[in-house]
Amino acid sequence: MARSCRRSVSPGEYVEASVDLAMFHELTGPLTLKVLRKLGSDKPWDREKLVIVLDHQVPADTVKTAELHKELRIYARRWGIPYFYDVGRHGIAHQLLVEEGFVQPGMLIVGADSHTCTAGALGAFATGVGSTDMAAVVATGKIWLRVPESMKIMVDGELPKGVYAKDVVLHVIGEIGADGATYMAVEFHGSTIESMSISDRLTICNMAVEMGAKTGMVNPDARTLEYLRSIGCELRYPVLRSDDNAHYAEELHIDASKLEPVVACPHRVDNVKAVAEVEGTPVDQVFIGSCTNGRIEDLRVAAKILKGRKVAEGTRLIVIPASQRVLKEALREELIDIFVDAGGVVCNPNCGPCLGGHMGVLADGEVAISTSNRNFIGRMGSPKSEVYLASPATAAASAVEGRITDPRRYLP
Amino acid sequence: MKIRGRAWKFGDSIDTDVILPGKYLTLTEPKELAQHAMEGIDSEFSRRVQPGDIIVAGRNFGCGSSREHAPLALKHAGVGAVVAKSFARIFFRNAVNIGLPVVICPEAYEAVEQGDQLEVDLEGGVLRDLTKGVELKFTPLPSFLLEILSSGGLIPYLKSKLGVRDAL
Incomplete structure (x- = not known):
């Protein structure tokens, strides 16, 4: 967030941040465009930084859905949006953003979908917003955010047979509750997380919103960089990691070896x-x-x-x-x-x-x-x-x- | 800004899927969305709610999805404000942005009963239960958020700031 504001920031402060990537889909996009038109123009601030995905009901299941798809298709064509994922190139937005190489460590990403926090698995600050917020982003490339407190969740030890990333994150949510991390940026640390695949880290960060968090993050490491290399992604942002002496509002320790399905x-x-x-x-x-x-x-x-x-x-x-x-x-x-x-x-x-x-x-x-x-x-x-x-x-x-x-x- | 209406009580973690079920997300007209407000938990709500009525809920109101359809449905069904012990963050932002007043008042849930006549004074930070003659205090929202709410949402607020005229 500090990088995006070009100055140091501290928790509780309200900042106007520059957005590196914005995403909306067929259920939140049309509302976004409706709001934009009320402001006078639906022209995107930077067509290279906007990703539009059809992913919720693909191919269209009803006439209503078909109309929504059509609206986004026309919008993408009108403004020459290069990253429009139509039927046939489609996939769930949070997966597409990762596998197409849009997500990199150090980025600030907003999506008009609550599970945008998934991208934190690669060390991006990624958060979900509603359609009016998204409209403001599409118009200006900026968003106001409250700098969140951080919560550190340490997961150490080897996962027993039959226990997976999903079990880990469900266990955490069971421990702290559906509002246990409200407004916070949740960082997942520890040997279990470090030895997890990118896929498993995505599963964990995906569910950060289910504990109320603004985002879930894993520090980018050699595995992250190796993954990005493997998909041909060139790093364009500084690879940021949390400071060793970072202050956390709350900490939780979990012994992974004691977990069960x-x-x-x-x-x-x-x-x-x-x-x-x-x-x-x-x-x-x-x-x-x-x-x-x-x-x-x-x-x-x-x-x-x-x-x-x-x-x-x-x-x-x-x-x-x-x-x-x-x-x-x-x-x-x-x-x-x-x-x-x-x-x-x-x-x-x-x-x-x-x-x-x-x-x-x-x-x-x-x-x-x-x-x-x-x-x-x-x-x-x-x-x-x-x-x-x-x-x-x-x-x-x-x-x-x-x-x-x-x-x-x-x-x- | 004062809001008056009857209290509708709901519990903890009222999520966006019960406020506006996913099957209605293809709707974009606020009036259509309003017909399904709270349908997942009370199918009669949208017919019985009256303009100005106030939802009084427990913790984590609006948890779940980023769908702005949820606060839009409530607002256009006539809900004047939502008072809760706490809110999920995306819902909170969305509600302010579309001009649905949200009030964090942890004591309200225990003090208020279903159907009580309430009055919320957003700037003054006072919730009055007129039926019971009880007054509760809460911390008012920061002034820029109150300004957005009194304009009717972020878009009318920006328009008045920027001097944008309504498109035909």
Whole structure:
């Protein structure tokens, strides 16, 4: 934030920051444009710094959605926006921003979507805003922000078998609550985080907003730089890390070696219980996908469990890769074969049923286990349905048994 | 700026999916959004709420998504203000930006009952429960946020500052 304001700043201060990258999608973009037009012009401040993505309901599921897609398509064409991800080049925005190389350490990123904080996994300061804030950004390239206090979450030790990044972050949310980090920038430190893949770090930072945080971040390290090199991304910003003597408003220490697989039970993300406590709960639907857990690494974990097995009768499995790139890789590795052979449905990359839009919404009284990030009342469909949040391994094992299942029994 | 209306009580962590369910995110007209306000938790709300009515809630009101559709739905359903123990940050920003007054008053939840007649004085930092004859104090928002609210939101505020005229 200090870099973006060109001066030193301290927590509690209000600053006007320059934005390095802005993103909106078909559900928040049209409202943004509506607000912009009220101001007189919808011309973007810098067309190279704006990414527009169709990702929530792709391809269009209704005429209404088609109109929203069309509006963004026309907008992108009118202003010559180079980074417009139309149907066919699409993927969930938070995944696309990373894999297309838009996210770099040291950047200030705002997105009209709450899970924009995902990008913090690469050491960017990334936060979600609403449509009016986004309109101000698109018009001026600037945003007012309150410099947040920081919270340090130390995770040390080796993760036991069957315990994944998703279990770690759900555990943290269960500990501190859905408002445990409100307004704060949450930094994830420790040997467990350092040894995690970029994919796992993305999962963790993705859910920072579920503890109320403004952003979640991991210090960029050799792994981050190696990842950026591997996707051909040239560094254009200073690689910033938190100071060794940084002051934290709060600290939390977690011994990763003592964790076990967990689920967030209906209807709150902080209603976290060990899988063992709810094992055997029948599930009508299993969803593996979303910006939290729809990456190739997640699909590999699920496929390992589902290989040569069948989804239980009476249970539906829906798998949605997070982007076209992830889908292509899953095809190449023949993971899609495994899901289809198991009796699962594989849909094209997008947000899918995560927010109850389409591709597997729930009926009254139905229960789902999902690798997504929210289990609020009615989130995936009927207000009388229930959603449990879990890791891809727990979700896959549950698909095989048709009931919430401890994945450790299915792992070598 | 004073707001008067009846109290509607809701609990902790009222999220944006119950305020405005995801299936309505393809709507962009405030009047249409208003018909679904609070539908996830009270399907009668949008029909029964009256202009000026005040939501009184617990902690973390508006947690979840960045959808501005949520505060828009409340505002256009007639909600005059939301009083809560605390707010989720994106909702808080969005509410101010679209001109829906938000008040942090931790004592209100225990003091106020459903249906009580309330009056909120935003500048004075006073919440009065007229039914009970109780007065609660809260820290008013900083003056620039109050100015945005009294203009009706960030856009009318900017327009008046910049002297932009309404487009036809």
